[in-house]
Amino acid sequence: MTRSYILSAVRSAVVPRNGAFSHLALHDLAKPVVMECISRAGLGVDDIDEVIVGNALGAGGNPARLISLAAGLGEHIGGLTIDRQCCSGLDAINLASAMIKSGQARIVIVGGVESYSRRPLRSQTFHDGRPPIAYDRPPFTPWPERDPDMAHAANELAKSLNISRQEQDAWAMESHKKAQASHARMASEIVPIEGVAGDVFTRNLSEKTCARMAPIVGSITPANTSVAADAAAFCIVACHDVAKSMRGKSVEIISGRTIGGQPDCPGIAPIAAIQQVLSDGNLQPHEIDVAEIMEAYAAQALACVSQAGLNKDLTNLGGGSLARGHPIGASGAINAVRLYHELIGAGGNGIAAIAAAGGLGTALLLRA
Numbered sequence: 090m091t092r093s094y095i096l097s098a099v100r101s102a103v104v105p106r107n108g109a110f111s112h113l114a115l116h117d118l119a120k121p122v123v124m125e126c127i128s129r130a131g132l133g134v135d136d137i138d139e140v141i142v143g144n145a146l147g148a149g150g151n152p153a154r155l156i157s158l159a160a161g162l163g164e165h166i167g168g169l170t171i172d173r174q175c176c177s178g179l180d181a182i183n184l185a186s187a188m189i190k191s192g193q194a195r196i197v198i199v200g201g202v203e204s205y206s207r208r209p210l211r212s213q214t215f216h217d218g219r220p221p222i223a224y225d226r227p228p229f230t231p232w233p234e235r236d237p238d239m240a241h242a243a244n245e246l247a248k249s250l251n252i253s254r255q256e257q258d259a260w261a262m263e264s265h266k267k268a269q270a271s272h273a274r275m276a277s278e279i280v281p282i283e284g285v286a287g288d289v290f291t292r293n294l295s296e297k298t299c300a301r302m303a304p305i306v307g308s309i310t311p312a313n314t315s316v317a318a319d320a321a322a323f324c325i326v327a328c329h330d331v332a333k334s335m336r337g338k339s340v341e342i343i344s345g346r347t348i349g350g351q352p353d354c355p356g357i358a359p360i361a362a363i364q365q366v367l368s369d370g371n372l373q374p375h376e377i378d379v380a381e382i383m384e385a386y387a388a389q390a391l392a393c394v395s396q397a398g399l400n401k402d403l404t405n406l407g408g409g410s411l412a413r414g415h416p417i418g419a420s421g422a423i424n425a426v427r428l429y430h431e432l433i434g435a436g437g438n439g440i441a442a443i444a445a446a447g448g449l450g451t452a453l454l455l456r457a
Contacts, residue, residue, distance in 0.1 A: 143177025268408025318414025
């Protein structure tokens, strides 16, 4: 079994919904990111064997195929789109790595794209002729009583672990502060689209502003919750022989895992996945040099970092989704892009992890 590597990794800026990317179709948002990813790896469009894309809100149609055609990658590429909600972008990378390691492909373009702005309207239909009923999200468990709204689930998690609103707000403020401080440093990983070359949501979030926020539920407020957003992020994943021959810097994919947890407590599901990839890599938490942990809610990030034994000072060095936004199917891929660039700069072992509704957690272990 061969080894797998990330040869290049780039993303768009993250823009809150109904912003500068709101008029772009998924393939139009993804195409420039894909093309830059290929260019940075020193490859041509004919070198690509497959395209795998995470997308959660596009309602089918195989965006991966549309992106492949729009980017001129050749009609022979079928493209594969996967939906595991927030885990989709990171799961796509893990799937590409598995294809490489099994010998099914040598070079794969992989990542995630989401347009919250352009998501289709969805309705439930009935066999008895009743009018369809619109819905915002599908069920994530077969049991309504164990399928909580995500904000309610985050609030219950915070209560169960005694995570105060002040702690959540402090995490959110620090996320924005780190993102502001890293604005220039992160420019190299962002492909300008529609004139947007940086994450526009990042701001000077103060304690006073946090205190003014009305609760969504309990200790969960708009300040410590990620906003819905549009973005794309992609990597080139390749086999060992290709990685050796390329001019750019590569990062090895050591392990990737998705593990299910309690359906009604999705926020801590990544912990088991983190523990498993650490075991796969024969590592302890203190041996992780940098981590990218999803911040859909500050409570979720606090719980995962603490219970997985990670160093919070080495986590989300450029800020997290609280300072950018949460483009569902792309968020995991954005974490991987961030992790790649942090490791290229400093070396060592890195982990990216994300939770998804229904009690799912995905983790990726990289080494530079």
